[in-house]
Amino acid sequence: MTIRVEDAHDCDIARFWGLLVVSHRVKSSRKLLAFLVLALLVAGIGFVALSFVQTLSPTTKAIAALPSVDTKDIGRGQAVLVKAESRFGAFVVRDEKNTIHVFRVPISEHGYVQMPDIHWWKPRMECKAFGVHVTAGTPFIGCGDSLPNEYANAYWANAWRWGLDGKTLSGPCDSMEPLSFIQQGSKLRLSGIYGG
Numbered sequence: 417m418t419i420r421v422e423d424a425h426d427c428d429i430a431r432f433w434g435l436l437v438v439s440h441r442v443k444s445s446r447k448l449l450a451f452l453v454l455a456l457l458v459a460g461i462g463f464v465a466l467s468f469v470q471t472l473s474p475t476t477k478a479i480a481a482l483p484s485v486d487t488k489d490i491g492r493g494q495a496v497l498v499k500a501e502s503r504f505g506a507f508v509v510r511d512e513k514n515t516i517h518v519f520r521v522p523i524s525e526h527g528y529v530q531m532p533d534i535h536w537w538k539p540r541m542e543c544k545a546f547g548v549h550v551t552a553g554t555p556f557i558g559c560g561d562s563l564p565n566e567y568a569n570a571y572w573a574n575a576w577r578w579g580l581d582g583k584t585l586s587g588p589c590d591s592m593e594p595l596s597f598i599q600q601g602s603k604l605r606l607s608g609i610y611g612g
Contacts, residue, residue, distance in 0.1 A: 511580035
């Protein structure tokens with residue numbers, strides 16, 4: 417069989433186009449493979465991240481085991497002290513604007529709030545009458561105990577005064593430490609009461 421020059425030329429062109437098509441298919445397959453690997457990698461990272469975030473959230477059982485307080489009976493300018501089986505408790509107060517504030521307070525072995533010596537982590541003395549008090553019509557959080565020394569009584573009575581929002585009103589003492597909680601209707605689950 418004899419092949420004409422034009423036929424040979426046509427054959428070379430056909431081979432060239434065939435190789436080009438095969439080369440294009442290989443490049444497309446590589447791109448498709450790279451895309452699939454990248455998609456699987458992104459999906460895997462997303463799945464791991466979602467699993468990690470879900471483990472950070474407390475379970476329903478853990479939330480139910482937390483100490484709780486029902487706030488429906490706490491009126492404006494009133495407070496409740498919640499003691500836990502640790503050396504900390506929660507002081508829950510409703511301010512004049514009807515906002516609930518929750519603070520972590522140190523509790524002595526006798527069950528009283530330990531007043532700070534400037535810092536809450538350094539207790540000075542127990543207070544048997546810790547709560548909301550009113551002076552000249554203004555409510556504040558403080559200690560109502562009388563101290564044995566008149567000077568000390570005046571100094572600490574002024575130093576241990578916080579607004580119902582927990583911010584110090586006067587004196588050198590730190591503001592009160594906010595406590596984390598989970599609200600379920602009128603019930604607060606106190607999640608930061610343990611520790612220390």
